Amino acid sequence: MKNMIKTTALTAVVALTASMGLADVKVGIAAEPYPPFSEKGADGAYTGWEIEIIGAVCAAMEEECEIVPVAWDGIIPALLSERFDVIMASMSITEERMQTIDFTDRYYSTPAVIVGPKDSDISGDPASLAGKIVGVQVATTHANYVDAYFSDTAEVKTYSTFDEHNQDLFSGRVDAVVADSLALSGFLASEQGAGYEIKGELIDETIFGPGVGGGIRKGDTELAERLNAAIAQIRADGTYQEISDKYFDFNIYGGE
Template structure:
């Protein structure tokens, strides 16, 4: 009888997928509102935090948020320090060479931001001789290097807030980043002096949206995330969370 129960349990695990002891979700150590932030008590909050926890619940898995410096987050995944990247990472061909991605869970365009009184349109010509700030190891940095580096200085920063602070201080002339993340900055007293000058599109650089990054070949975990993303989209959980933060369709087409 004991042998039969053991066999049945093993068969059930094969059919349903074994549960993980815990899944370490990697996120950027720097705040990235409205996607990920912390309050004064250290409690995590934001769209991605709520969505990540809802996805883990849909997977029936225990997840632990694990902050990692952005430029080391893919190496942390590859070295098993984390199990997945849940940190607004765009799905791009370059990244897909080294890690796998789930289906997208949101998609927002990039933006070029500069002072309202600066006469630029986001083109390389209009930014000739200027200093452009970007966060290191991002698609926005890839875009800036591709488009602006021959005629402008591209300056990299470890965190999104850092290039915004240098924009305010006048140490850079423009910055490139996620349009939605900029929306929070532009609402601040200091940010009100700036505006979005352009929303560049380049699918080869920016990819088709943001997904969960997992180690190459981790098919079981990848399927869990894809199934859970589909589930929270279908049962209304995704929309319930999204409407707390956005007044438009963050998922995209």
Template sequence: MKVKNSKLLLGAVMALLGAQGVSAETVKVGIAAEPYPPFASADAAGTWQGWEVDMIGAICTAAELECEISPVSWDGIIPALTSKKIDMIMASMSITPERSKTIDFSDKYYNTPSSIVGDKRLEMDATPEGLSGKILGVQAGTIHREYALKHFAPVVAEIKEYQTQDEANQDLAAGRIDATQADSLAMTAFLESDQGQMCCEFKGDAAGDLDILGPGIGIGLRQSEDELKAKLNNAIAAVRESGQYTEISDKYFDFDIYGE
């Protein structure tokens, strides 16, 4: 089965029959419109690429779904799902109790730590004591923001919010903030850039908080769409068992992104 890249269609060329709540001929997969390398970003021609884009293709093919990528602003992606503008979310969205009040999730398809990256000239670690008095940048609407507000707000000088992680990274490189909290893999791409190598370094992973950080990243779905959820769970398992998951991941990472 071929992936239709030219029209941003991913997966098998088959209509979804009988899946609850999905009436369109194609299943619209919401991804964040903001670039988030190495997971998803658009090239100069506007074609989306990255680990998560490749995984969308693999999972949709295994589930025998015809999938269309639909970029949506991150802060509006859950409303887009619940209002049926899109049919599922694959945008590095963590499975959390708070989000599960509004939407449902598939099984996880990857899990990486939430990390602190900071100015390499400053001594700090990923603890309240280590960040005391520092200015910490976070992306709005993320689990990293929620974690920072809960664990670091009482001790940091300021928690500064940004619409995109790239904006936080730019302020970190410019010295306008002391550190940022974000997904460790997303920050790896920044630290490998010329700018990131000059200014910054990993300071450590945030201590676990299952209520906020959750058990991993899942596909966001509308509640009660049990048939679609089952298709996707089976597809995730099939992609892993076939070795395709490792094949895709090895193009981007030198470790098992699936996590424990």
């Protein structure tokens, strides 16, 4: 990562840069594991596609950046209280969130899906979930979708982390989960996920928005412009594709 990324505990958000000053840009991420985008290794360092993209964006801006891990359900309040400058944590750009914060241009887009047992008749049709229990991570666009479409027919169980609802699906405590298709791909490819499959793709741009972007405080236009220029630069010079090719065999950016 060319020393452009420094990790920090939430209680120690000031890190030393190479120049022994303060980090130029602090980047908030979700502390919870969300592979292949971000997860914390045994050595305490965060790795993953989104972590590498953060590093590339910071390099393009010629800035020292510091990663600040925060619990997902408190990440917007942490941004507003100036614990960091931008959220880069697979946050979908939505009208609801834009009432509170602004966003950069998108830097990836993947569809939401519902996953259930291969031998079940569960689908994206709310009627197929009558009497079922659906798991979803709290404070996400996926939770908003479940509330809008499935709560009248199914029991909804919310979780603090993505991994928790996958474990309950495997354990039989929920009948299906709703989440990002790419994030679920690791579970489906695992031994635990062998008996499960995508039962339907879920589409509602009003809820899911046009993709994932960096969340910034309202009025921080200078930072937004610099981040947008950096995102455009790494896409144009091949850095974005080079990083993505290490993780994916498809176009994660989505259609133009």
